[in-house]
Amino acid sequence: MAEPGKIDPMHQFEVQPIFDGFTLFGQQISFTNSALWMFIVLGLLYVFMMGGMKRELVPGRWQIMVEGVVGFVDNIIATSIGPNGKKYTPWVFTLFMFILFSNLLGMMPFGIIPGIHPFTVTSQFTVTGLLAAISFSIVLVVGFWKHGFKFFSLFIPHGTPVVMIPLIFMVELLSFLVRPFSLALRLFVAMIAGHILIKVFANFVIQAIDAGGASWGIALLSIIFIAFVSALELLVCAIQAYVFALLTSLYINDAENLH
């Protein structure tokens, strides 16, 4: 906790235990604010999906929304993997919806209610890292399961001159191995950056008001800036969820349909 009267823009990312849990493999598993917000995301997602389960012939607004999201994910799979990709739809759907709901929930202004501290699950490297690791594991398992050692031919693009093969292979292998990190870091950094930016400008507002006088202008300017950054962040929330799902399906495509 920062000293009183000052806003620590990093404080929002701190994981705090709500009640202590148990020990598993030498790790303390406590129920944290992070876990709580994961379950809130789960609950919201469930409520959202239940709204689309009426299965009416002529859909209502809610059903249209749910069907639109499902169709959107199906579309990502169909365009980037093809007809073989149907079996990966659940995972890509899970990724997309979990990230989208976490991102959006983190941007909601629940903080104005005293005692509630919103927490963006996707701003934790542990969370994005695990999601990326699962996606990468799927790529590896599917790749080696389906193609065996031929999967290594992924690292040799078509038409590579024979002398260049060792070098190209190393470069491609490196870029392949970097994928899970870039996947995880992209989402994590995008989330964290927007939240810090908003907090820093919120800090400006408070300090400017404290200073009084002409600083009111700075406070007003900062508030306008926060509004714009918030709008931009809402866009980033959706884009990052889409990018994560799209890149996952593109990577799976490499393993599923080896070029």
Added chain:
Amino acid sequence: MPQISQLLEVYGGQFFWLLIVIGIIYFGIARNMVPKISKTVDDRQKRITDDLAAAQGAQDRAEQIEIDYRASINNARADAVGNVNEAKAKAALKNEAAIKRADAAIAKKADEADAELKAAKTAALKEIEAVAAEAAQAIVATVSGAKVSAADAKKAVKAAF
């Protein structure tokens, strides 16, 4: 940055709860609810496609019925025209035959009349010759007193005719 400074103490809990939540979303929502929603969409699409196909079929059938109807009307019309023509031709033939028969009858009657006329004429001429010969014989006998045989008289009359 708490994400890094706390990493070692919280990663276990983060992974644990995230796996639970992701697992529930994956098995409960993505594998259970999403296929049903997809199926609803597919069913609706299929229903729309089927309905459109049925409508297309009905339209095709209606068009076929109209074509059949037109064809039958045309056939009937052609039949009627054919019947009329046939009847006309038949009537014409009948007329012609009747005319021919009538012509033949008339011609026969005319020939007969002609022949009768000729016979009558010949008979009349003969009678006239005979009368003339007798008259000539009588005249000669009266005028010259010479006896002229009937044969001679006839010869002379014939020559005079």
